[in-house]
Amino acid sequence: MSISYTLDKRCTEILNIVMYTTGYLKVQDLADDLEVSKRSVYYDISKINEWLVDNNIDPIIQERGKGIILHKEQVQAIQKTLNKKKNESILFFTPEERQRIEICSIITRNRPLYIEDFIDICQVSRNTIINDLKSVDAFLSHYALQLTYSIKTGYHIHGDTIKKRAVFFMLFPSLWHYYENHIIEAFDSERLYDILNCLKHIESELHTEYVSGILPALAMFISTIQNRNDIITFSDMDEEEIIETNEYNLVHKYFNDLKEYEQVYIALHLLGSRLQAVPVNVMKEEDKTYELAKSLVHEFERISYVFYDQEDELINAINAHLKTSLYRFKYGIQLGNPMLNNIKTEYEELFELTKRACNVLSKNLDCFISDAEVAYLTLHFGAFMPTQKANKHTFRILIICPNGIGTGNMLRQEVSTLVPQATEIKNLPLSSYEPEHDYDVVISTVMLPNEQKLIMVHPILTDQDRVAILRNCMATEPQAKMQIDDIMKIASNYINTEKLDNFHKDLQDYYSSIQSHKAPHKTYDRGLLDFLKDSHIQCVNSQVSWEEAIQISAQPLLDDGSISNDYINAIINDQRNKGLYMFLADDLVLAHSAIENGVNRLDVSMCTFKEPVSFLNGKKAKIIIVLCAEDKTKHIHVLNDVLNIFSKKKSIDQITSLSTPAEIYAYIDKHIEK
The missing domain is CATH 1.10.10.10 (Winged helix-like DNA-binding domain superfamily/Winged helix DNA-binding domain)
Incomplete structure (x- = not known):
């Protein structure tokens, strides 16, 4: 044996x-x-x-x-x-995965579920499941839902129907691969796959592609619909608009045995989950989403101090995203985002800034914007970050990413930063890909069996993905390629044909290895504490005018040569014109101006005022932070630190009560998230 x-x-x-x-x-x-x-x-x-x-x-x-x-x-x-x-080996679910499995199983259950059922599915002890269910109850409470239990009916989730469904669609996509590979068995697998095939037919007939995981989640939802007695109501106007869409007509064609309100609900999912922007005929208020997108972009720019060269294109991209999202927001339909944890990890600073900016959406729409939704918007903001210019050589890259427009655009932005010599970087849907093409490199998040120039990567790039891209693109970089071609011409006179191919490959490996052993550092440079040395922190006890306050606050940067006098004058002129724009919070001013107005390098200074400083708009500041940035991204880590510390009124009061720069530095050092 x-x-x-x-x-x-x-x-x-x-x-x-x-x-x-x-x-x-x-x-x-x-x-x-x-x-x-x-x-x-x-x-x-x-x-x-x-x-x-x-x-x-x-x-x-x-x-x-x-x-x-x-x-x-x-x-x-x-x-x-x-x-x-996958279905033969022992698998250990993480605690988060177990809790997602437990929640989704309860929502879609076709019989009473007890602790023993979860022990069987998750292969862990009774005590572990008991602890899981406590965490499940705590998680559900954030959505005004409650986990209940009775001996007769087992575990239930009680609360608003829309919210229960929203939680299911938020969590299930990350679990689908376990069902797909029969690690977890669905209650009725045959019906599930029949429904999934119907949904794929709808996708095909609409000539569109859906966000990864949405069709399986819908299939699971529809396959268990008979297990629920939910009733969903829509406003008459909404229902009329949705019934006019191709999505609804196809849902009615394939699932006419469902109640009408369920058909409308499924059509809403299809309208809100496309990879491409919907040519929306369901939005009568065409200007609403554009204004929301503009407000969101301007708020992001305000708090991030990043001003986009392609602002109109970014607003249009977010506008297209919001057009497919408004109904979802309104009816609590959540898109699961399997990449959420990766986005939070890889783009932590951007995610936090986007989350703060999304407060304008929450207020305007009077609804909660989930982290999954914030993550998709983060990719849009990241995708339009400034990049280096390409050189004159022709070098073309094709990207295949069936994970959504935002993900594809973010991938393209990262690739353009990694490979500045690329003259064209094109995103293409998987359905449009053909093996016969003239691109130098194909970067894909899915396997393309017949592709000869493939670099396979994760949807959110890991360091190893970055190294792989660098190695391949450096090896085929025009200048390196010309050198390799010249060497090969000479070598062909001395090396026999059988060994020539191996020699060519070794040359490519050599050129790539000398240029990229490690992935470039992907954080947004240094944080607040890297700049706030004692000489950059001041405490003023006397009453001063707002102009004097800005000049005093900026003086350390002028002394260190980080800025010129022009920068201080520009801040004062901007404040006269923009007023509230520089107030990050009550009592807190972030004083800054454009890079071209006299910035030499990234730097930060800070000044506290015992006597609050009155500004032209009537607001008063107890703290002024002066920021100067040499480009459009390096200061993002600093900004996140500032927002992290000063978003709490308590922090501002405590800092202004301190008397020395050393005490202020110690306070920030203790309370900043590291």
Whole structure:
């Protein structure tokens, strides 16, 4: 009897990293990323190779001086094997996954569910499930929902029907792959897949694509609809508008056995979940979403001090997103966002700024904007961040990303930063992709089996993805490519044909390896505490005018050469013209002006005033922070720190009660989120 090898969590992580890395990967880089020793990595690779051999796949190749690599054929074989084995191997769900499974199971249940059922699904102890359910109840309370239990009917979720459904659609997409691979079994799998096929027919007939995970979530919802007695009501105007759409007509065609209000509800999901902007005929108030988008962009610019060169294009992109979102907001329909945690991690500063800016949407629409929705909007703001200019050489990149417009645009923005020599970077829907093309590189979030120039990446780029893009694009960068071509012409006179291809590949690997071993640092530079040394913090006890207050507050930056006098004058002139624009909160002014008005480098200074400073608009400031930024993104970390500390009235009062720069620095150091 042969031994069957299995992969533990770290081996699986290493295997995934190597699979997603195009080209060679140094073991030391892998060890650094995983924060383990090289010896541990080598040990894990030997275990992975045992598993590969056990499944009739060639092992990971290790080459001295280059690193480890998996070729495309190996990657395809591994993916096939992993998909086959997912339902055979022991799986450990994270606590968050277990809680999502428990919530979605209760909402879609076709019979009473008890602790024993969750033990069976999640394969954990009774005490673990009991603790999970306490966390579930706490989570649901944020949506005014309550977890209840009775011996006769098991676990229920009580509360508003719309909110229950919203929670389901928010959580289920991240669980779909467990159902798809039969790790978790649906109550009625056959019906579920019949419905999913119908929804795919609707997608095809509408000539559109839907956000990843939305169709499976709808299929699960529809397959269990008979288990509920919910009744949804819409305003007469809304219902009339929705019934006129192609989405509703197709839902009626494929699901005419459903009650009419359920057909309207499903049509709402289809209207609000397209990858492309809807040519909206359901929005009678065409100006409303544009004004909301404009308000959101202006609020983001106000609090972030990022002013977009392509502001109109950004407003139009967010306008298109909001046009498909208003009905969802109104009726509590949530889009799940499987990339939420990755977006929060990879673009933490942008996410926090976007979340703050979304307060204008919450106030205007009188509804809660979920983190999942904030994450999609974050991608829009990130996608329009300024990038370096391309050079004169022709270098074209194609991006395939079936995860939404925002994700595709953000991916394009990141790629344009990584590969400034690219003269064209084009996003294309998966349905429009053809293997025959003339692009230099194809970057895709899904496997394209016949693509010869493929770099496969995650929807939210990891460091390994960035390295893979750099390696491939550096190797084919026009200047490097010309050098390689010249060398190959000479080499062809001395190397036989059989070895020439290998020599060509080695040359490409060499050119890419000398230019990119590590992914570029992706944070938005340094934070507030990097600049607030003692000399940059002042405390003023006497009464001063607002002009004097700005001059005093900016003096440390002038002394250090970070700004010129022109910058201080520009701030004073801007304040005369913009008034409230510089007030980040009551009692707090963020004094700044445009980069071209005398900025030499990124810097921050701060001044507190025992006697509040009166400004022209009638508001008073106890604290003035002066910010100067040398470009449009490096200060974002500083801004987040400022908002984090000073968004609380208590913090402003406590800071202004302190008497020395050292005390103020110590307070910020203690209370800032690090």
